Amino acid sequence: MDAVQHVFKGTFIHSTTRCDLEIIENHMLGTDRVGKILFFEDAQIQSRLSQKWGFDESNIQALGNNEFFMPGMIDTHIHAPQYTFIGIGMERPLLEWLEHTTFPTEDTFCDVELARNMYNTVVRRTLRNGTTTACYFATIHTDASIVLADTASQYGQRAFIGKVCMDHNDTYKKYRETTKESIKETKRFFEVLESKKYDRVKPIITPRFAISCSERLLNKLGKLAEKHDLHIQSHISESPAEIKEVRRLFPDYNNYTEVYDRNKLLTNKTVMAHGCYLTNEELCVFRERGAAISHCPNSNISLCSGHLDVRNALNHRVKMGLGTDVAGGYSISLLDAIRKAIETSKIIFMERSKSERDNNETQNKQQENMKPDEVNEDTQNGPMKTENNHNVLSYKEAFWLATLGGSEALGIDHITGNFKVGKEFDALIINPEAKDSPFEVNSHVSKEEMLQRFLYLGDDRNIKSVYVAGICVVPFPSNT
Template identity: 80%
Template sequence: MDAVQHVFKGTFIHSTPRCDCEILEDHILGVDTAGKIVFFEDAQKQSKLAQKWKFDESDIQELGKNEFFMPGMIDTHIHAPQYTFIGTGMERPLLEWLEYTTFPIEDTFSDVEIASNIYRTVVRRTLKFGTTTACYFATIHTDASIVLADTASQYGQRAFIGKVCMDHNDVYEKYCETSEESIRETERFVEALKKKKYDRVKPIITPRFAISCSERLLNELGKLANEHDLHIQSHISESPAEIKEVLRLFPGYKNYTEVYNRNKLLTNKTVMAHGCYLTNEELHVFRERGAAISHCPNSNISLCSGHLDVQNALNHRVKMGLGTDVAGGYSMSLLDTIRKAIEASKIIFMERSKSERYNNETEKEQKKNVMPEGINADDQNGILQFEKKVLSYKEAFRLATMGGSEALSIDHLTGNFEVGKEFDALLINPDAIDSPFEVFSDISKEELLQRFLYLGDDRNIRAVYVAGRCVVPFPSNA
């Protein structure tokens, strides 16, 4: 039995398989020297726990009145090299944005010194914003991708690092590999990370998307993932123009999902970004394979790509997490992604309600019986549907934490505060100096959580823990 290194007492908020948002006040949690949660009990058991686990009760770290712990947030889709131009180029649609902004800048990462400087900034920034786990796209450059892995490990972030694979690039031919080179360099990248034996930084097979990969390359990457039991990430059904181009390049496939599925790239360790236009038939395949979707609402809106119907995907029991998709998304913070996910679901609800109403009005006259305050019978029914179909803040909270761990198939390791999992956590202080919001009076922890999710930022994140190690604030020499 490892010794206990941290004991925290106060409020803890997390998701469970049965509850999107469970709030546990006056609880006590212990973390051992291996970074795992060894007990999580009502604080009334404090003395018995101290006796059993042999810790001094004076060493318990008590949270402030309004403070609470929540699980670390999990970014299931982020392009690390694109941080260099975050917040620019938003005037172009996806494929033009890749051609004129993304590919030329990613190509500069052949210079390892450039990569090192940018990746250090990216890892520090994401950790500061509460991202304890990040699923990164790097570039096609193996050595620079290894630098990203080294940097994540140095700062203590849990990460999946993808050396990007692409042997087809009509719009920016300079930024491309041959099939042989892409396969060979991916194998070198995987072996390099295996030799380093990092505890929490792993390689992930990363075909950029079907447009940039030949069938042969996709097939070989599927074999490589299977041979080494590796995670897989890519993009799917992000925009109508992308889907049209995929079907042109792969005429023997009936849809986008089949391109990945037939090449053994859809597994229970696969996460595909976007999925805005996946059909119910394709969602069924995702469910069968155990593959996940990374919902990236900021990027989908910013590049005018489309909207993912989150509730429909969840109704199909498809695993799902959230992604910032920097730099298609203009924010590094998953708090922004939570807000955008809720807003996108409301947009879908409003557009569908509007369409349904217009269709109904062509069949019959609008109902005359007006409800109080101008709400008619159809509107009243709409309010009930709103509650069922719009993503709640609790559901979005789950997607950013436990949902992300499920999407990356690491829910046995992290995602909530279950005993036996590693302690990835954020200590939230609503009363922080220069907080972006105020707490004027005694309010419930549920209201505090809502305010943080809708209004908070990194100023409210007092500390960040990954596997029991406090990684933020950064050490003075980091």
């Protein structure tokens, strides 16, 4: 029988495949020496659990009355080097923002020491904000990208690291590679990462997006991912201007999705950021390939790119998680992504409701002008109902997207995402009564209401501890 390393007692809140939110009070959870969950049982049988698993009851780590555990949050799309200019240049649309702010800054990461300092800051900041897993874009610089992988591993963060690939850049010509160089350096990158045998850091094939990649580069990257069974990340259908440029550059393809799909870059290990303008036909391809979407609502709004209809994508059974998309998104916290996802859903609902009201008013006016014999059964039964009824995203669903949904999107739901026995213990201890907490707690508030307040009002001050694979990584050890 596996030896028990840690035993925790208190309230646990997570999502399962059966429900978006499950609140489990007065339970005990035990982990082994490698951080896997051995048992998750009612605390009423504490003595029996102690005898069965051989742990000393005096070593149980019990939470405070209003504290609770939740799974670590999963950022499915974040640009680590862009933290350099987070909150700057947000007045420009996407393509202008890339040209004037992003590419010039990322180009400076040829300086490995600059990269080391910034990546140290980024990993610490994301962990403090409860991001136990991050899917990072780095830059085109291989050595600096390796530094990001080293940094994530040093701090114990679970991460996918992508050395960016781009052999086409007319807007800022300094920042690009040749096709041959991009493939060669990508191979070197994942070979170095594989040789380091990190516990929880993996490489991910990263064509920046179709605009910055030749068809030849996309094709070679797809074959590389297929040969080595690697994860893939990129961007898709983020803004109308971007889609227009993709049509110009790839006239032989029917749509944006097909550009990736025909080049073997749309697989069950693919996560594509944004997807604001994906058609239902494209969403069906995503579902068939098992590819996922990273919903980045802050960035979509901040760069005036568009809105992703999450409900429609979920109805198409497309895997989905949340992304901060720093620095297109101006917050590094997934709590912000949760809030913006809910707000975006409400905006879509209001816009659709207004459109339906306008259509109904037009129909009513037309009916008023009809002669009696021109009114048919359909018009007599009242305004026509639209087929695309929209339900607002609930806070429970947004919580699921930030945790279990994100793990499914990255293909690691067998490892993390909730507190199922056999998974690794990635968790946050939330303290609603932390010093200087941004919200107050009343004694009569239930755990569900406590969670809602944290999701809507909380911040890193409420995150007391962060665990990755059973190891407490926040607070940071004094030597880091």
